[in-house]
């Protein structure tokens with residue numbers, strides 16, 4: 397299978413740093429700028445890689461970066477983190493809200509306290525909040541996943557799609573893009589759309605259930621790292637490795653291991669380090685009154701067994717540590 401590199405142009409709606417975030421600037425005077433990254437979940441290779449990129453860029457720019465995250469992908473837990481960060485009044489916050497609606501109130505605490513807000517990866521449905529968003533083109537990524545899966549299953553058969561929960565800006569778009577593309581393939585039927593939460597064990601149970609209901613299931617698209625790891629576990633348990641084709645979003649070390657082993661046939665990988673780097677740049681631009689780019693889309697690549705060791709793929713493989 398050829399390597400696809402999807403290069404998304406950066407959408408440019410430039411704003412000066414002072415507008416769009418609400419509240420007055422809280423940038424400290426002489427001292428280095430204080431930035432905080434709030435991840436969607438702790439100890440997860442996508443967000444670890446994002447932190448690595450943000451950390452290196454903050455050091456290059458002489459800014460101080462701290463990182464906070466909820467232990468689970470959970471609105472109440474992330475709200476607690478946001479409330480605590482808001483109280484510390486950082487100059488700017490990079491955040492991946494775990495729900496595009498439920499996290500609007502907590503994020504407004506940040507802007508209300510004068511912090512500049514930049515969205516990294518996910519975003520809020522309310523586009524009036526925040527100065528910038530840096531993320532993959534997730535709808536395009538969903539379509540790429542569908543094209544990749546269709547090739548793998550010979551353009552016919554039943555497929556299923558999994559995402560953690562409804563309401564996550566990124567995986568909602570991936571599922572939508574996947575379904576749009578699958579609808580163009582008359583030989584392929586979408587047998588089910590499942591939401592196990594960001595919980596690999598529950599994803600395994602749901603794929604097990606689907607395999608019982610549809611023993612002729614041809615393929616699975618797991619729209620993020622955690623649902624992907626759960627899906628791979630199910631195929632191993634059911635002795636369906638290679639028989640049921642599996643396409644996943646992300647490229648954690650575990651996912652790459654499963655790709656090499658043939659459990660997974662394709663990974664739609666993102667550029668989390670670049671997302672972190674660009675998020676810091678936009679936050680610092682805002683604090684310095686420079687032009688801020690409202691939407692920045694980073695790249696996606698389809699990683700397969702054929703190209704996983706190619707030098708130009710290395711930057712798309714996620715880290716467990718910086």
Ligand code: T6T
Pocket residue numbers: 436440442443517518564566567619620621622645646
């Ligand atoms: O796929 C990434 C991220 O882009 C998405 O918003 C949530 O899930 C991940 O963090 C991977 O677990």
